[in-house]
Amino acid sequence: xxxxxxxxxxxxxxxxxxxxxxxxxxxxxxxxxxxxxxxxxxxxxxxxxxxxxxxxxxxxxxxxxxxxxxxxxxxxxxxxxxxxxxxxxxxxxxxxxxxxxxxxxxxxxxxxxxxxxxxxxxxxxxxxxxxxxxxxxxxxxxxxxxxxxxxxxxxxxxxxxxxxxxxxxxxxxxxxxxxxxxxxxxxxxxxxxxxxxxxxxxxxxxxxxxxxxxxxxxxxxxxxxxxxxxxxxxxxxxxxxxxxxxxxxxxxxxxxxxxxxxxxxxxxxxxxxxxxxxxxxxxxxxxxxxxxxxxxxxxxxxxxxxxxxxxxxxxxxxxxxxxxxxxxxxxxxxxx
Numbered sequence: 001x002x003x004x005x006x007x008x009x010x011x012x013x014x015x016x017x018x019x020x021x022x023x024x025x026x027x028x029x030x031x032x033x034x035x036x037x038x039x040x041x042x043x044x045x046x047x048x049x050x051x052x053x054x055x056x057x058x059x060x061x062x063x064x065x066x067x068x069x070x071x072x073x074x075x076x077x078x079x080x081x082x083x084x085x086x087x088x089x090x091x092x093x094x095x096x097x098x099x100x101x102x103x104x105x106x107x108x109x110x111x112x113x114x115x116x117x118x119x120x121x122x123x124x125x126x127x128x129x130x131x132x133x134x135x136x137x138x139x140x141x142x143x144x145x146x147x148x149x150x151x152x153x154x155x156x157x158x159x160x161x162x163x164x165x166x167x168x169x170x171x172x173x174x175x176x177x178x179x180x181x182x183x184x185x186x187x188x189x190x191x192x193x194x195x196x197x198x199x200x201x202x203x204x205x206x207x208x209x210x211x212x213x214x215x216x217x218x219x220x221x222x223x224x225x226x227x228x229x230x231x232x233x234x235x236x237x238x239x240x241x242x243x244x245x246x247x248x249x250x251x252x253x254x255x256x257x258x259x260x261x262x263x264x265x266x267x268x269x270x271x272x273x274x275x276x277x278x279x280x281x282x283x284x285x286x287x288x289x290x291x292x293x294x295x296x297x298x299x300x301x302x303x304x305x306x307x308x309x310x311x312x313x314x315x316x317x318x319x320x321x322x323x324x325x326x327x328x329x330x331x332x333x334x335x336x
Contacts (some may be wrong), residue, residue: 023063023073028184030061030074031166032091032325034283034294038076038084051079053086058166064088078182092322120316121225125238126159127204129251130206132285132292134332142206146333151203153333154252155243158205159295160216161235161304163223178240181218185211188218201232204239234304241310245271254330259293261323272311279314284325293328 017103032053039047042065053059059074062083072083130152134143146152162168170178178189191213193201202208213232221231242248250259250267264276279299284291302308 023065024063024069025063026072029193030059030072030086032059032086033281033297034090034285036086036090036285038079038086040081040084042071042085045293048081049079051076051084054089080299121303122164122302122317123304123313124162124164125235125298125300126162127156127239127242127296127298128159129295129331130332131155132294132329134329134333135287135292136207136285140207141209145209146206148333150206150264150333151204153245154255155248156203156239156251156296157207158201158221158235158239159207159212161224161231161238162220163225168223169219173218173222175219181215185215186216190214191217191232193229193232197229197233197236200236204236204243233306234308236304237308238304238310238313241272247271251330255332256330260327261325264296265323268314272314275319276311276314278319278321281320281322281324282326282328284328291325291328292331293325297324 032117035052035054037045037047038051038053039045053074053076062073062075064073065071065085066216069088071087073083073085075082103285130146134139134140134146137143142152151157170181173181177188188211201213205212207213217228217231221228224231226234247264247267248290250263261280261282265280268277268280269275281297281299282293283295283297285294286292297322298314299329300313301317302313304313
């Protein structure tokens with residue numbers, strides 16, 4: 001019996017060593033371009049807690065599944081277990097990695113790390129296409145309330161304004177609020193805004209019905225350097241510029257059709273000036289065989305105020321060489 005126990009332990013050690021050799025140790029950070037399942041195992045897809053990455057969020061990069069990885073192992077704070085696998089085309093690597101990712105195609109190949117705009121505060125400005133978001137979140141209050149005549153059916157909606165660098169989160173936030181931000185947004189402190197700003201935010205950020213504003217303030221707004229009123233008023237002023245532009249018209253005119261990242265970037269160049277399109281990244285997700293555009297993220301740099309020019313803020317930022325998702329459908333309201 002003792003011999004079998006010894007042999008079993010030896011075999012287990014050999015297997016563990018083989019698995020360890022199969023992984024390629026990596027460093028740096030993995031920045032999610034969209035929400036993707038973060039699984040405990042690659043083959044089985046086992047996902048305790050049904051954990052997903054969050055677009056725009058940075059995660060510690062631990063390893064690749066092989067020399068030319070198809071999956072990255074990342075650390076997801078708060079997940080159990082914390083180490084999870086995600087597909088390489090779910091995002092991009094920032095910092096130093098030991099091995100390159102296997103490219104998903106010419107338009108999705110890994111881009112060099114974006115250089116910082118020296119001496120200026122930097123931000124990622126995230127715009128959602130709400131009908132696509134609601135394809136997989138149909139039970140959310142804001143999705144159940146959305147109709148073809150809703151503002152969100154034909155306009156971009158506000159996801160967030162995120163001070164950089166990635167990981168600049170939860171400034172002077174209590175441990176209790178950090179814990180509640182992992183999924184209990186209802187317990188977060190309400191956001192205090194004047195009446196006009198509250199009305200506009202509820203329209204332009206439908207997720208306020210699910211306390212998205214509380215989450216965005218606690219995680220990102222607390223690092224903005226201004227109070228709640230100024231943080232959301234500044235973001236809304238930038239949203240008006242996007243929704244009053246030909247970029248919004250491009251999306252409305254192509255509902256139910258596909259757009260390429262090139263078309264979207266060209267629309268920004270036309271609307272806000274040559275070069276602004278180079279600061280735009282497109283994020284898509286797949287749902288039942290359909291690839292849909294879920295979000296645009298814009299690089300901004302410089303101080304932001306109520307009268308700031310989106311054009312100037314974008315051009316002050318360093319270009320984003322990887323346009324992200326090469327093409328996707330502009331979804332319409334209602335499950336397809």
